[in-house]
Amino acid sequence: xxxxxxxxxxxxxxxxxxxxxxxxxxxxxxxxxxxxxxxxxxxxxxxxxxxxxxxxxxxxxxxxxxxxxxxxxxxxxxxxxxxxxxxxxxxxxxxxxxxxxxxxxxx
Numbered sequence: 001x002x003x004x005x006x007x008x009x010x011x012x013x014x015x016x017x018x019x020x021x022x023x024x025x026x027x028x029x030x031x032x033x034x035x036x037x038x039x040x041x042x043x044x045x046x047x048x049x050x051x052x053x054x055x056x057x058x059x060x061x062x063x064x065x066x067x068x069x070x071x072x073x074x075x076x077x078x079x080x081x082x083x084x085x086x087x088x089x090x091x092x093x094x095x096x097x098x099x100x101x102x103x104x105x106x107x
Contacts, residue, residue, distance in 0.1 A: 002107040009099040013037070016058040020050075023104040027052075028091055030102060031074045033061050037093045038074045039102045045079065045086035046070045063088075 007021040018031040027042035044065040054066040070084030077088040094101040
């Protein structure tokens with residue numbers, strides 16, 4: 001199991017916002033969905049493109065890849081529409097008084 005990596009304070013990531021953090025050489029997009037924090041690998045499963053360059057829709061809890069329009073649920077990474085059929089990899093998030101933390105359990 002990997003070590004927890006600090007992302008930012010909760011005040012630095014407001015509802016509807018996203019940021020990218022790194023755990024080693026893995027880019028992870030961290031999203032604030034109505035005060036609940038979620039993390040996905042910053043990689044579209046369809047074309048290996050950065051999800052963070054796309055748009056986060058807080059109303060639907062989804063992020064859309066700018067390249068071909070694939071959408072993913074920010075809670076669990078599941079693909080919501082073609083052309084993506086495989087999920088985006090989700091990562092654990094921990095929130096404490098210091099801020100938001102992520103961890104890559106694949107290590």
